[in-house]
Each structure stands twice: as structure tokens, then as C-alpha cells.
Amino acid sequence: MEISVLFFGQLEEVTGTHRLVISDVVDTDALDSHLKQQYPLLETITYITAVNRQIIRNKVLLTENAEVALLPPFSGG
């Protein structure tokens, strides 16, 4: 099972990555742990998570081709 992870704003800068494809993560908590191991600087920045462009507040199971996005505080307009 593959999912994609998108990094935006300061998170893209810190990770040096815009998009990542990851296999075999069950849910968003597992994904978060995995990403923080790979990019320790994620610990230092506030962000929220969207799955398929819906902001989630609790753990969500990930399905094939899910699009997960890590969103730092917005500053549009």
C-alpha cells in the first residue's frame, strides 16, 4: 500500500522535500512517528495534518493512494 505525503511552507524548507511516497504505514500516528524519525526538525515546527485535503484532528487509517499533507500555520491573503 502506497501513500503520498506533501510538505508545505516551512516544512518543505526544513525537510528539503515537497512530496514523498511511503509504503506500509497503517495510520496517521504511525506516519507521524516515521516522518519525525526521518526528519527530526519536524519536532520543532507546529503543523496540522490533512488527509485527502480534509484536516484531521485524530488518528485516521490510511488507505491506498491517500494524500497526506503536513500544513504549517497558514499565512495567505
Add this chain to the structure above:
Amino acid sequence: MEISVLFFGQLEEVTGTHRLVISDVVDTDALDSHLKQQYPLLETITYITAVNRQIIRNKVLLTENAEVALLPPFSGG
């Protein structure tokens, strides 16, 4: 002593007059009576009075060259 009286909006329409020069009226109450005799339709329309472009709420003594204006409800903008 001469003063001028200005009519605006619906008052100008009803009186057929934009500007009038009047002599020998002591104050705004006397002027009002005088105008209502001359233009009875003034009784039928709501208006406020300005003297030298200041809206007055009570009787004001009129001085030489005073500019009195009768102002129906505003509808600018």
C-alpha cells in the same frame, strides 16, 4: 438686513425655487413662518434647517448675509 434661503431636493421641486433673498427676518422661527405662508406645501414635507451650513435644532438669530438652507431627508451615496 438681507439673508439668503436655499431650497434643496424635494423642497426645491415643491417651491419651484432654489435661492431666495429675504429682508428683515429676525430669527429662524420668523423665517419659517414667513416661508410657510409663501409656500404652504412646505407644511407637508419633513426638513431640517442649516444656518451657515450648520444644522440648527433650536431658534437662531439671523445676521446680515446669513445663508439659511432647508434640507429634506438626505439620500446621498
Add this chain to the structure above:
Amino acid sequence: MYTTDVQHIIFFQGAIPSSAIVELLQSASPGNRTGANSIFLGRVRADLIGKETVSSIFYTAYEQMVLEKMQEINKTIHEKYPITYLKVYQSLGYVAVEEICLTVFAASAHRKAAIEACNETVELVKSELPIWGKEQFAGSGHHWKINKER
């Protein structure tokens, strides 16, 4: 922050053209510490009055008193809100349905001040300035507009 030697309201003969609004956006601005512009445009509506439809409004004003009153409004608004700019455009004469008869423009560093200053100025323009609109019907006849509904 405000000057008394400047005219804070400009009269236009007929509708306010979009070119005038563009000029406002470009020149009226603002300096590099201005982050927000709030703009209100009033347009003539094809209101139904009885069985008649409004096709234009003919505006007249007690111009000298408008200028003096607008001076006061400008002072009030600048004292109340940290704005960098305030300007009002008002049409005189005929303005057809859909055309612009009023423009209020306010600028400030942060958006709250410009938005609130613009809104309050719109209210004051409508309630305090001696300006009258005669609504002309598509057929014949007319109706003297009275400001009330927000």
C-alpha cells in the same frame, strides 16, 4: 495624519468611471506600510417602487456644506482609526442603473482599521451629507429617495 487643506470628497458629474477607481488604487495608495485597502462601491439599483422601475438617479447636493461636513467626518475617522488614507467619491447629476454613484476608500497597515473606517464612513456619508437622489422611473415620474435600509 489628516490634512485640512485637501478635499476629502470629490464630486463626479454622472457615474464614477472605473478609471477613477483604478487611479485611486494606484495613487491613493499608501506607502509601503499600508497592507489593507477597504473599498465600498454604491451602484444604482433598478428598484421597484409601486409599479415603476428605477432607471436612473439624479443627484444634487448642498456642495459647500458637503465639503465642510466631510472635513469633520475625515477628522473623526482619522482620530478613531489608525488609517493612512480616506477618500470619498460622489456622483452628481444622472447615474444610470448598474453604474457607480459612490466610492469610499480607506487604507491602513492592518485590515481591521481600514475595514471599520470604510464602513463607518459609508454610514456617515449617507446620514450626514446633504445630498439628494431623485429616482427616475423607466416610464415617466420620479421618487425622492430616502436613506434608510443598510
Add this chain to the structure above:
Amino acid sequence: MYTTDVQHIIFFQGAIPSSAIVELLQSASPGNRTGANSIFLGRVRADLIGKETVSSIFYTAYEQMVLEKMQEINKTIHEKYPITYLKVYQSLGYVAVEEICLTVFAASAHRKAAIEACNETVELVKSELPIWGKEQFAGSGHHWKINKER
């Protein structure tokens, strides 16, 4: 009153030109029952951050999510206010100080609806849309903007 097959937010590469705003004023409008347009323009400010002065902002967005979120915002605002039109323009890429990076336009019959709809949309655009501004300093370096101050 709202349609779901229309894009309610338009992205511009770089600053929003005044020509786009004029077009909005002319075409976006409104039909002959529209009496009020309320417009908000956001501009890039030369803010002082520490000892550095902002010279431009570089905007990026999660575009697909912005479009979906803006669909919801448009629905919410149309349900809440009797407006006839709502549109948002947002810059992506570089926008220099003084230039326009955001435009919100609302139209309605009477002014209250357009004004309130415009203001609420500005707040929602800033709080709900996944867009990021990187403030570039006149010298070197940058700062990630965070929306808060109204």
C-alpha cells in the same frame, strides 16, 4: 444563488494587476438589482522584522485543497448572507511591497450583506486556506509569515 461548477478563487502568478480588478468591477457585477460592492485588497507591507525589512512575499499554496475549501467557504457565505456574487483573487509566487496579493469582492442589493460577507470571507481566507507567505528581506534571509493580527 451559488454554483458549484465555478471557481470561486483565482490564482495569479505575482501581483494582482489593477486591470484584473477593473474587470472584476465591470463583469463580476451584478445585474441591475445589485446596489453594493464591498472590496478588500491586501498589499505586501514593508514590515520590520527584527532589523530586517520585508521587500517581497513569496506565496505558495496547496492548490487543490484551496479550491475545495474555497468551495465550502463560498457555500457558507452564500447561505449566511443575501449576496449576489463572491470572488477571491490570491497571488502565488513573488509579490513586491505595495503590490496587491489578495482581493475579495462581494456584491449584494443592500450594503450590509456585501460588507459583512466580504469581511467574513477575508477572515476565512486567512484562517482556513492552506496558503503560505515567505517574507523575503531586502538584504538576505527570510521569515515565514503567520496570520494573526487583524
